[in-house]
Amino acid sequence: MTLTLPIGVLYSTSGTYQRISNHARNGALRAVEDINRQAEGIRLEVHEFDPRGELDAYHQGVESLLQRGLRHIVGTTTSASRKDIVPDLERAAALLWYASPYEGFECSENVVYLGGSPNQNLVPLLGYVLREHGKRGVLVGSNYVWGWESNRIARELIGAAAGEIVAERYFHFGDADFTSVTEQILQSDTDFVLNNLVGESSYFFLKQLNTACARAGRRLPVLSCNFTECELPAIPHLNHLRLLSSGPWFDVAGNAFSASQRVGGVEGTFSSCYTCAYTAVTMLARACQAIGNDDPDAVLAWLQNQPQATPLGTLSLQPHNNHLTLPNCIAEARDGRFDIVHRQPAALEADPYLTRTPLAQFHELAAPLAAPNLRVVK
Incomplete structure (x- = not known):
């Protein structure tokens, strides 16, 4: 007897962050295809709602899906959309399978978190960058919970390392003019920029910062925990930026999952958005x-x-927080793809409230260098 499992898919196919959302949607739907073709005894039946990037529409979408009797929904991309529908899920005793990185400080019994919390992406990224590139940073973010909380954590970690926040700026979704902050970055002795912008605003910012760096003859590291392969086509030829991204998976040469997807007929590159959504469904x-x-x-x-x-x-x-253990890689964008430059030795357990995450590496960076021992020779 075949079990028919209805699942909801709640991703936006348009709007300011459509590249990310569409990649996750593609991963979820591809998993459905693979399961329905390969698995015995189960068939997935997709019920889809497209919020088109409008926050209010997510509530409408989840209500529509829940009214059909669905108990599992794969989707949402931003933290704002996730938080908006959690009360609906709790009332219906349903589960949201959330495959995007988020800013932590949340633990709902009705959400399965598969994309990574700060100790699984931001903490390793800053630990690496503060060691390798310097301790003076500019923090830029979208003006909502992802930007606020991610930058707050960054402030604390940089402060623990005796670093300096040169500037901290926030922008609305869809903002396209970043002249003031790019000028501020280049007028200061900035070692790196932490980019917590989302979607199209991020692309505008990176292009304008690259142009400004070209004029100044500089090449600047720009860090992110939410920038993946699906967005690289939007920002080609950024020769004056070093784009460093932290996440659980990258589409590097020889990756078995990517190869299996291409053999199955899926073209192009893949991303952690795609892979984590695929994992959620499977x-x-x-x-x-x-x-x-x-x-x-x-x-x-x-x-x-x-x-x-x-x-x-x-x-x-x-079991205590519904988060998935995840590997962490730090990768640099080169020639239209990412190359891994650092890899954590083992998968990291999620610590969404950062109560068990050791910060010794940051305190060590703050320690003054030991004075050399001088020996007087007569």
Whole structure:
């Protein structure tokens, strides 16, 4: 007997962050295709709603999906859209499978977090950059919770390393003029920029900063925890920036999952947006097939009791916070793709409230260099 599992897909196909959202949507829908073609005893039935990048429409979308009796929804890209629908999910005892990185300081029993919290992306990134590139940073972000919280954490980590925040600026979604902040960056002795802008604003900022750096004859590191392969076509030829991104997965040469997707007929490059959404659907389907139904509590209990084989490696869903353990890589954009420059030795357990994350590496950076021992020779 085949179990038919209805799932909701809630991603925007248009709007200011459509590149990210569409890549995640493609990953989720491709997982559905693969499962329906390969798996025995289960078939996924997709119910989709497109909010088109409008925050109010996410509430309408989740209500529409829940009214059809759905208990599992894969989707949303921004933290604003996720937070907007959590009360609806809690009332309906349904699960959101959230495959995007986020700013932490949240733990809902009705959300499965698969994209990474700050200790899984931002902390390793800043630890690497403060060691390798210097301690004077400019923080730029979209004017909502992702930008605010990510930059707040960055302030604390840079401060722990005795670094300096040269400037901190926020912009609305869709803003396109970054002249004032690019001038401020170049007029100061800035070692790096942390870019927490989202979507089109990020592309405008990077292009304008690259132009400004070209005029000044500088090449500046720009860091991100939410910039992936799907956005590189929007910013070609940024020869005066070093784009460093931190995440759980990159489409590097020889990657087995990417190869399998291309053999299956999917063209182009992939991203952690795609891969994490693909992972969400496959984990959900595997759990439902094992228990014979889609009861959210039973699904979570099954997943939390055994490690899961995923395109990102064998990972575990943490029972105390519904976050997935994740690997971390830091990669630099080169010639239209990312190359990994640093890799954490093991997958990181999520610590969304940063209560167990050691900060010794940052305090060590703050320690003054030991004075040399002088020996008087007579």
